[in-house]
Amino acid sequence: MKTNKLYDLRQLIDIVGDEDGLQKMVTIFVESTPRIMDDLNENLLTNNFEMIAHNAHKMKASIDMMKIVSLHDVIRKIDKPEKVLENKTDLKEIVGFIKITLDSVFADLKKEFSL
Amino acid sequence: MNPFKVFVVEDDPFYGEMLKYHISLNPDYVVEKFETGKDFLHNLYKNPSVISLDYSLPDMSGLDVLKKVKEFNPEIPVIIVSGQEDVSTAVILLKEGAYDYFVKDDDTKDRIWNALKNIREKVKLENQIDVLKEEIGKKYKFGNIIKGNSPEIKHIFALIEKAISTNIIVSIAGETGTGKDLVAKAIHYNSPRGKHPYIAINVSAIPKELIESELFGFEKGAFTGANTRKLGKFEEAGKGTLFLDEVGEMDLNMQAKLLRVLQERELTRIGGHHLVKVEARILVATNRNLAEEVQKGNFRQDLYYRLLGLPIFLPPLRNRGNDILILAKYFTDEFCEENNIPKKTISQHAQEKLLGYAYPGNARELKAMMELATVMSNTPVIDDTDISFSSPNRSNDFLLDAEDSLVGYNRKIIRYFLDKYDNNIIKVARKLDIGKSTIYRMMKNNEL
Known part of the structure; x- marks a missing residue:
């Protein structure tokens, strides 16, 4: 069954040019982004708004x-401390949505690149 | 050529790697990546050609890192790459000396690519300019441009050394063709100002109505035809050297203005109101006797003392003994090399002929003479018959002139014989049965 991917690698391919480069970039993404996601979750639990913004900004x-378009606007809702405060009441949902989306992306990438 | 080193400072491993990949597509770029400000600063000693710096690093802000880079070497271009779309941050960073500020988006890689290309071009051009300046510096090493080993010229070398080590105004005097402009260049290119501009202006070659605007510049609309602002020579020289050749030709009105600028070290462009700081070193030259011009009222006494500084009087060639032969050989070799002619020697007779001449046009005349002799000579040796003196002939019918004093007639007779015998002083002295020092003294006093 064919599923719609949540990412689009065409821009990345355009930048790195070859298979090896793409494999390396995807590996870095799959390894480094979950760590930031974990930090984001932790900062959500402690209500550290500044660090939440920092984590979002980094991602x-x-x-x-990676052209994860479903997160384009969402991540920008919390990429600055003042925006985090503005969206304080929805923070849990926003971070939750980011995590679910990214988890799906990681799973698909791992499958596609045999990681 | 040194490799073009690009340092990428980016704590996001994914984005950092992406930048590294993209930049490395150009095989001429050597890219190093750092994830913390601290790690990067530890490697700053490697002197990167350009830095791509993420604004928000885990251990320090981009602004702090930028300041450290500028402290280390203000010439290294730093491109800030940030997720912050904040104009005020960008302005602060640009004010602190960032080369450019890019927000991370789809176009970032292209912008960085273009910025690197532009920076590299600029670095290349700057390197070329440095090489050329060095070449010019070598060319004007004064041992290379002022030839000779006579006591007179050794004294000049000693004075040039003194001029190089300070910022004192230097006034260079000497007959036409003695090399006043070469001395000015030697002082400039061998001094710490050598990397800054050398601007020379010949005061006598510029109409007096234009000299003020040439020296001080003008603002747009200052007068009819002033369509744009123009910087004057003082400003063009910047922290370099301004050489005012034939300063004795400057009219009294302009002399007063020049004096004010030299005293105040600032000027106002014509039609302007703002004061512009003058940082250039001033060298002046003249073939007039300025002290005499002061006596005659043609030159301001206060400006004379202001410009006197370190006086360097270049001796006329006829007083430099064997330097004549050194220069003759040098000019001949130079001409042969430029024209792909086998080198020639100068015969004993030719040397004697050269030593006997008075050289009213000094080294410039000798150069022209030796070039012509090289062309005329059909053998590897330049002989006396190949050398011809070309000073403008004077009238031979002086005895038919209006009545004159005995001193006046003496002068005319000596002049007549000098012309007749190609300014061969020794020969003229022998013919007239007078001492050759008499002729030299009269020449020195401009009596002939």
């Missing part, structure tokens, strides 16, 4: 590069 560029 933003990678998310954009």
